[in-house]
Amino acid sequence: QNQAGKSQAAAAAGSGAAASAGTFRTTTNFFDLGTTQSIKLHGTDSFYSIYFSLPQDELAKQASLHVVYHFSPSLLPALSHLKLMLNGTLFATVPVPQSSNGGALETDVTLPAELLVRSNELTFEFVGHYTEGCEDPLNTALWAQVDPNSAMTVAGSLLPLTDDLKNLPLPFFDAKLATPPVIPVVFGAAPSLQGLEAAGVVTSWLGALADYRAVRFPVSVGTLPPGNVVLIAEDGNALPPGLNLAAPNAPTVAMRTNPVDPYGKLLIVTGSDAAQTLQAAQAVATGWPGLEGNTAMISEVRLPAKSDADDAPRWQETGDRAKLVNFATPTELQGDGSGPLAAYYRVPPDLYYGDKQNVLLHLDYRYNSVPIGPISSMQVESNDAYLGSVPFEPGADPSKKASANMALPVVNLRPFSNSMKFLLTFQQVRPGNCRDTVPPNLMGSIQGSSYIDLRGLPHWAALPNLELFSNAGFPFTRYADLSETQVVLPDQPSKQEIETYLTLMGHFGAETGYPALRVTVAGSDALRAGNNADLLVIGTGQDNSAVDRLGPSMPVTVGENNLKVQDTRGFFSTFHNAWWKIPTTDELPSGEIGATGVPDALIEEIESPYESGRTVVVVEMKDASVFEPMMGGFLESAQSSAVSGTVALLGGRKFESYRIGNSVYHVGALPWWTALSLWFSEVPWMVDLVVLAISLIFAIWIRGWLRARARRRLLVIEES
Secondary structure: OOHHHHHHHHHHOOOOOOOOOOEEEEEEEHHHHOOOOOEEEEOOEEEEEEEEEOOOOEEEEEEEEEEEEEEOOOOOOOOOEEEEEEOOEEEEEEEOOOOOOOOOEEEEEEOOHHHOOOEEEEEEEEEOOOOOOOOOOOOOOOEEEEOOOOEEEEEEEEOOOOOOHHHOOOOOOOOOOOOOOEOOEEEOOOOOHHHHHHHHHHHHHHHHHHOOOOOEOOEEEOOOOOOOEEEEEOOHHHOOOOOOOOOOOOOEEEEEEEOOEEEEEEEEEEOOOHHHHHHHHHHHHOOOOOOOOOEEEOOOOOOOOOOOEOOOOOOOOOOOOEEHHHOOOOHHHEEOOOOOEEEEEEOOOOEOOOOOOEEEEEEEEEEOOOOEOOOOEEEEEEOOEEEEEEEOOOOOOOOEEEEEEEEEEHHHOOOOEEEEEEEEEOOEOOOOOOOOOOOOOOOEEEOOOOEEEOOOOOEEEEEOOHHHHHHHOOOHHHEOOOOOEEEEOOOOOOHHHHHHHHHHHHHHHHHHOOOOOOOEEEOHHHOOOOOOOEEEEEEEOOOOHHHHHHHHHOOEEEOOOOEEEOOOOHHHHHHOOOOOOOOOOOOEOOOOOOOOOOOOEEEEEEEOOOOOOOEEEEEEEOOHHHHHHHHHHHHHOOOOOOOOOOEEEEEOOEEEEEOEOOOOEEEEOOOHHHHHHHHHHHOOHHHHHHHHHHHHHHHHHHHHHHHHHHHHHHHHHHHO
């Protein structure tokens, strides 16, 4: 996280005066550290750990913890408390008040800064008792809760880092930090199309590294902000002074101290021209082996082979079983039942399930069968929908293995990002007479050999469908290197339009896990017949030649003061509701839409008017002022269904989506027998014609066969 980002975080958290030069002060709540729900602690002795890291350029000197918590009203204050530990060392104890109604309590404690290291573990251990005599460790009166709005503040000194490319992606992106990074991108001068391609390659690489963290890329031209910055310089002779970098005659990557911030770094991607700058960017994204020291001259860049359809590293393959070990670590798939075990995975967004109702979920699991009762079990959920329960049978084996097959309904699968949760529910054996007062060792785990069976499913998606675009960048990410994508920008794009493009490249990289090595950027002249590419069109306001060219093909266009929904079927609109066409229920007639006035932004998807089977997605903003809410709203809703259908309209930070018309085109391919069956289901009257045709052909053949047989019989009679 760069220094500018730290200052923003501190200001947002209300942490007081801004940090002075060479120092930092950041406040982070537990929600930002990944603890999205309250920490619930049950029993006589239970614990929960939060893992966090400090940037490598920070030396912590002061730290504090603001804890928002709750205690059960039934606890005995003399015997109950909450222990706080940092990296295994106890540093504070929070007592139970003499009178508690379970309401929210708050306290501030000092964190021992000398215990803070690069990677840290903050542990809450709850010790609870509700009686001095015999008690049940599983009694519902034994609980404590820590809220996710609890926060940690750390302050100290910034450390200057060495200029060494082998540390990449540090310090520009730190995988140990959970907070979404903000990485400024600066162009030395107004960028060319290849210069924009170079920036897109770098930001998609950073997005792939960031994964679930939504990265932002503020753009400036000719002006360096403080912090860690990516500088794209197409002309090495025009680099800012003081960088001690000679004019390059080859693709060059360098790391230097930021001239406006002695604690920030510049990642310089440059060359003698735009083509060499693009090669330098590709070298960074592919991890060119010579990237070390403060300067690297790129001798040769050998790009990986062009991507195949649906081969993104983060998309589950359909040629083999998708094992849960690919989705989560063994630590994340074991627990004591105090919280759900979760695995998150991405399926290809163009999977076609057809009439398949379920896919197979095979579970291998292990648990301690000694201390549990007969109604212990594991509840399984897919995207928060209950799938079923598998029993935990009591026994004498402390590490009992078992397996189960479950039907995972297709309706409980999202088109891209999915979650699988397992809740271990243990019933303790109760022998009576208080012999069970010692907390039992209740543990279970999901084995890595568990899998979801997606084998044999074809790739065939019905478009337009903006949900696939917002969730996965589809169909652009169908080829992970974006080799069949063309981004269309205005001839003189604004900083907001460039940032929209770079942020989407980062978003695409995050969803595929692969940089956009072959993306191309073009002007509005790319919108022409025969352009066999998927087109991402970005523009602002009414003066947008690209949108003007697409206007006749777009179901929804933005006028000066209103929206217009137009019929794009032309001559064929007469036959649109003919007697032989199966009606649909999700079609919005031309001229009708549930919005008034001019939206702040519009995202629209259509089939390319220039090449059948190709896609055009238009991202249009009303003006520069709506860029921030548009980009923030899009990233916030990217894994939901807020952006879906044919067109999504933005008002404030909220998208409203609509399906306009019932025109559908497809991307991908089906087996011929599936395609034939689907065709007959869509045009059922053709079954009658085919049966009639086959019957006619068969009748003609039978008639010929009977006549031939009759002739042979007559010939035999005549000869006799």
